[in-house]
Amino acid sequence: MTTHHPRMDILSRRIHLITGKGGVGRTTVAAALAVAAASRGKRVLLTEIGDPEGGFSAIGRKFGREHLTPDPEPLGPSGLRGCHVWATRGHELFAHSVVPAGPLIRAALRSRTLRKFVAAVPSLYELGVFYHLLALLQAEHADGGPEHEVIVADMPATGHTLALMRLPEILLDALPDGPIPRYMREGQAYLNDPAKGVAWVVALPELLPVTEALDLIDGLRETKVEPAGVILNRMPDDPFDPEERRELAAILAEQPMHGALGFQQMGASCEAGKRLRAGTDVPIIELPDLPEPADGRPSALLSELCLRLADLMETT
Numbered sequence: 001m002t003t004h005h006p007r008m009d010i011l012s013r014r015i016h017l018i019t020g021k022g023g024v025g026r027t028t029v030a031a032a033l034a035v036a037a038a039s040r041g042k043r044v045l046l047t048e049i050g051d052p053e054g055g056f057s058a059i060g061r062k063f064g065r066e067h068l069t070p071d072p073e074p075l076g077p078s079g080l081r082g083c084h085v086w087a088t089r090g091h092e093l094f095a096h097s098v099v100p101a102g103p104l105i106r107a108a109l110r111s112r113t114l115r116k117f118v119a120a121v122p123s124l125y126e127l128g129v130f131y132h133l134l135a136l137l138q139a140e141h142a143d144g145g146p147e148h149e150v151i152v153a154d155m156p157a158t159g160h161t162l163a164l165m166r167l168p169e170i171l172l173d174a175l176p177d178g179p180i181p182r183y184m185r186e187g188q189a190y191l192n193d194p195a196k197g198v199a200w201v202v203a204l205p206e207l208l209p210v211t212e213a214l215d216l217i218d219g220l221r222e223t224k225v226e227p228a229g230v231i232l233n234r235m236p237d238d239p240f241d242p243e244e245r246r247e248l249a250a251i252l253a254e255q256p257m258h259g260a261l262g263f264q265q266m267g268a269s270c271e272a273g274k275r276l277r278a279g280t281d282v283p284i285i286e287l288p289d290l291p292e293p294a295d296g297r298p299s300a301l302l303s304e305l306c307l308r309l310a311d312l313m314e315t316t
């Protein structure tokens with residue numbers, strides 16, 4: 001079953017947060033959305049939130065590289081760059097903006113002890129991530145426009161994402177006026193304005209993931225981040241209409257045969273999709289379940305998903 005989706009105004013938004021449970025295809029969807037936006041002529045930055053020294057980069061691997069750095073680098077497709085959003089970089093940038101004593105601060109922030117401390121104070125970690133993201137949003141291109149017209153962020157696990165989004169309000173309540181509240185307000189101007197920043201919830205068409213997606217939509221709304229839509233990923237291709245489906249179900253009940261499991265899964269995915277539609281009014285975009293690429297390289301999968309997403313984008 002292919003659903004026709006109306007065109008959406010995706011490209012005018014500066015920042016897209018790709019959220020959802022691990023394993024649903026968050027990284028794949030983030031990469032496909034970024035490639036799609038770049039193919040529509042935007043200067044796009046695809047970011048991954050985390051520690052660039054902590055092993056490989058999931059985003060990097062979609063483009064045949066093991067690592068990303070905190071500085072944007074070309075990723076291959078024209079117009080697309082990628083980087084890590086890194087709390088430590090955020091702390092450095094922030095420290096710089098407050099006290100112009102660069103090297104000293106850098107040395108201090110890179111020390112192991114301090115990093116342990118930073119990791120143990122949750123909002124301090126998030127503060128760094130937030131500030132690095134803000135700096136990337138505010139970076140200017142030589143033409144006077146933004147260096148990164150569209151930023152797509154592969155977000156961390158749901159709990160971390162919501163903690164990050166709650167940060168501005170918490171700090172604005174807790175701190176007297178000063179540099180931190182000031183940049184929190186600047187951040188809010190992007191993230192709490194649906195014309196500038198939105199979140200996408202990636203989900204699989206199964207019962208539990210759909211329930212989790214609905215909870216996440218509520219969670220995002222509580223943090224005043226607009227859920228622009230659910231991306232229902234890995235929707236199996238379903239060639240049957242409801243009548244055929246009933247007939248086939250009756251036959252399979254009498255005579256179990258090869259393929260019955262796939263048919264049941266198709267039905268279950270359909271039900272999960274219906275439940276999602278009944279549970280929310282946000283737009284739902286279906287992406288197909290594609291065969292794993294034989295050569296183990298994600299590029300074929302990525303370009304197929306990218307085509308579907310680019311198709312939805314209203315040109316601005």
Ligand SMILES: Nc1ncnc2c1ncn2[C@@H]1O[C@H](COP(=O)(O)OP(=O)(O)O)[C@@H](O)[C@H]1O
Pocket residue numbers: 021022023024025026027028029058233234235287288289290291292298301305
């Ligand atoms: N639409 C799809 N069709 C087929 N395989 C997919 C699809 N989306 C994601 N995958 C595969 O599912 C696995 C998990 O995807 P990934 O994007 O890494 O998930 P997450 O970032 O949510 O943990 C990867 O092997 C990826 O290639």
Ligand SMILES: [Mg+2]
Pocket residue numbers: 023026027028058
């Ligand atoms: Mg991932």
